[in-house]
Every structure is written in structure tokens, then in C-alpha cells.
Amino acid sequence: MTFITHSTPATKTGSAFDDLAASLAExxxxxxxxxxxxxxxxxxxELVDLLSGTALEDHQTMLGESLIGAFHSAAGRIERDADRARDRMRALDRDFDGSEAADTELQEATARAHGADVAARASELIRDAAAQAWTVSTGEVWTAWRGSRRGAHLTAAQLEAKQAIRAVRSRKAGEADPGGPVVAFRGAPTADSAEDAGRIFDALNWARTQWPDMALATTGAKGSEKLAIRWAQQKGVTLILARAxxxxxxxxxxxxxNDDLIALEPEVCLTLAQSVAEARSDYRPFGPALNFGxxxxxxGxxxxxxxAR
Known part of the structure; x- marks a missing residue:
């Protein structure tokens, strides 16, 4: 496989990433x-094609999610490097004495920070493209296991529930505004039929007409909640995960x-405790969804x- 490796020329307007990369003196x-x-x-x-139809297909989910997670982990590590460089920049700026040596050191720290920002963004672009291809190939949805995730042009942001809860409390104290209203969804793992998907998407589309800047909060459990996550990614809606x-x-x-979801103070709580598909009507209602309702x-x-319709 061959990939173009040259930055967008300065005379041509590229993407935000290309413009940021072109602005560096590299x-x-x-x-x-x-x-x-x-x-x-x-x-x-390539990974899905390689594993399909082989004995390793049984482990495809673990291998695919681990590959995406590797780029997510790399982005986080590079971001921490950038934060350390920025800390150094602030210290040098605070103690700046006007000497040539101090100026050179400050410029080097600035270049490291900006270079790390571009590298982290590159890792995120690869991660999100791989995650999108994973969903197209397998129908499965990848979510970051730990921490929050910034959105790229392919997906919206993903937030850790505890961070979002702190933001809600900070807003009440007048310290910060976490953004738009929250819509929470809890659903049964067995509610993953085409009929269930249609009803879930209908409910979420309705919620978005009521709160256009909504964020979707869920636990990320398999089945119906994975369907809701896929909707959020397709719509570019911010996702808040309160993992069990x-x-x-x-x-x-x-x-x-469920307590973490309630602490987000959602505008509305949507539940699908049991599949709406007639063939699954004898399945027991999902206790955590009933509890959430x-x-x-x-x-209040x-x-x-x-x-069902």
C-alpha cells in the first residue's frame, strides 16, 4: 500500500490538520x-480481511479493538508530552531574562509542544478512521475503554461520565459550562434487532429535535446501547459513557x-427494557433499564x- 506523505502546499487551503502542520517550521x-x-x-x-474465515476470526473483536486502542493510547501519551512542554514554556516565560540562551530554550519548548499537538491529532485521525472502518466491516462500535476522547471529522467527542458529572457540578457553582443538555438511554442487551434499532433511532431523532445540541449518555453495554452509540457517531452527537x-x-x-447517569441531570431518560421484536417478546425485561426508569x-x-410502534 502506498500513501501520500507530503503536507499540503502552503498555496493550497487544506484541512484544519494540514493547515496546522503547515504552520510549523518543520x-x-x-x-x-x-x-x-x-x-x-x-x-x-486488512486486519478484517486477513482474519475472516480463519481460526482467528473468533478473536477478531479483541484484535480489532486492541488495534484501534493502540492509536488512542498513543494520542494520550503524546498529549501528555505536549502538556509537559507547555508547563516548561510557562516556566521559561515566567523566568525569562531576555538572554539569547533563554530565548532559544523557550522557542525549543514551544516547538516541542506544537509538534506534539500535531502528532496527537495525527494519531486521532488514524484511530477514528480505523474505528469507522471497523464499524463498516463488522457492524460493531468501538469506544475508548478509559478516559475521554476528542472528536475528529469522523466522530463526535466521547466523555468520561465522572468528568461530565464534575462539569455539571461546576456549572452549578458558576465555574464552567459543560455544554448542551444530556439525553440518557438505557437498553436491554437482547434488544438489538432491526425493529429495535428503528425504534431507538426514532426516539433519539425525536430527542435531537427537542435539544439540537444534546449529548447522549449511556453505559456502553452491548446490544441496544451499542446501537445508540452508533447513532451518536453517525450524527456527530457528543457521547458520555458511564461504564459499569x-x-x-x-x-x-x-x-x-445508573446513579452516574442520573447525576448528569438528563433532560429525558429513555429506556428500552425489552426488545420490541415479536420473535423476542418472551425475553425477560432488562433489570438495569427498569431500575434506571x-x-x-x-x-423527578x-x-x-x-x-413498539
Whole structure:
């Protein structure tokens, strides 16, 4: 596979990434955004094609998610390098004595910070392109296991629930505004049929007409909540994940995750406790979804259960 590796010429208006890369005083060219996206899609497509129909296909999900996660981890590590460089910049600026040596050191720290910003963005572009190709090839949705994730042109941002909760509390104290209203969704893992997807998307599309700048909050559980995550990614809607922490809370983890969703103070709580598909009508309702609806009502929040047409 061959990828274009030269930055967009200064005379041509490129993407935000290309413009940022071109603004740096770097003699070596940066890959273009198009090349990075092409690379991310290609490596994921190659992996799926390689594993399909082989004995390793049983482990395809683990391998695919780990590959995407590697670029996510790299972006985080590079961002931390950039933060350290910025800390050094602030210290040098504070103690600047006007000497040539101090000026040179400050310029070097600035260049390291800006270079790391571009490198982190490049990792994010590859990650998001690979994640999109993963969804197209397998129908599965990748989400970052830990921490928040900035959005690229392919997907919206993903936020850690605890960070979002702190932002809500800060807003009340007048310290910060976390953004738009939250719509929370909790659904059964078995509610993943075409009929379920249609009803979930209908409900979320309705919510978006009510709150155009909404963020979607869910636990990221398999089945119906993965369908909701796919909707958010397709619509460019910010995603807040309140993951169930089974290591800390054991069997109570799905219900503790409900508490985190409630703490976000959603405008409306949507639930799909049972598949709307007739063939699955005998499945037991999903307890955590029922519990979430009850907690919403107990806290005076609007609760709308999703039902068949």
C-alpha cells in the first residue's frame, strides 16, 4: 500500500490538520490528513480481511479493538508530552531574562509542544478512521475503554461520565459550562434487532429535535446501547459513557452506573427494557433499564419508555 506523505502546499487551503502542520517550521513534510485517514481505514480493512474465515476470526473483536486502542493510547501519551512542554514554556516565560540562551530554550519548548499537538491529532485521525472502518466491516462500535476522547471529522467527542458529572457540578457553582443538555438511554442487551434499532433511532431523532445540541449518555453495554452509540457517531452527537465498573462494584455495577447517569441531570431518560421484536417478546425485561426508569421517576426526571410502534 502506498500513501501520500507530503503536507499540503502552503498555496493550497487544506484541512484544519494540514493547515496546522503547515504552520510549523518543520523541514520534514507531514502526512496529509487524507493520507492518515486512508491509512487508518486500510490497516483495519486488512486486519478484517486477513482474519475472516480463519481460526482467528473468533478473536477478531479483541484484535480489532486492541488495534484501534493502540492509536488512542498513543494520542494520550503524546498529549501528555505536549502538556509537559507547555508547563516548561510557562516556566521559561515566567523566568525569562531576555538572554539569547533563554530565548532559544523557550522557542525549543514551544516547538516541542506544537509538534506534539500535531502528532496527537495525527494519531486521532488514524484511530477514528480505523474505528469507522471497523464499524463498516463488522457492524460493531468501538469506544475508548478509559478516559475521554476528542472528536475528529469522523466522530463526535466521547466523555468520561465522572468528568461530565464534575462539569455539571461546576456549572452549578458558576465555574464552567459543560455544554448542551444530556439525553440518557438505557437498553436491554437482547434488544438489538432491526425493529429495535428503528425504534431507538426514532426516539433519539425525536430527542435531537427537542435539544439540537444534546449529548447522549449511556453505559456502553452491548446490544441496544451499542446501537445508540452508533447513532451518536453517525450524527456527530457528543457521547458520555458511564461504564459499569464490575471490578469495584461486582453485580451492583450496572445499577451504580445508573446513579452516574442520573447525576448528569438528563433532560429525558429513555429506556428500552425489552426488545420490541415479536420473535423476542418472551425475553425477560432488562433489570438495569427498569431500575434506571424508576430512579428517573424518583428524582423527578422525565422518563420515556421506548415501545413498539
Amino acid at each position: 523541514e520534514r513534510p507531514y502526512p496529509t490528513e487524507d493520507a492518515l485517514v486512508q491509512f487508518g481505514r486500510a490497516i483495519m480493512t 465498573d464490575f471490578d469495584s462494584h461486582g453485580k451492583a455495577a450496572p445499577f451504580r452506573a 424508576q430512579k428517573a421517576r424518583d428524582n 426526571m422525565r422518563h420515556l419508555p421506548i415501545r
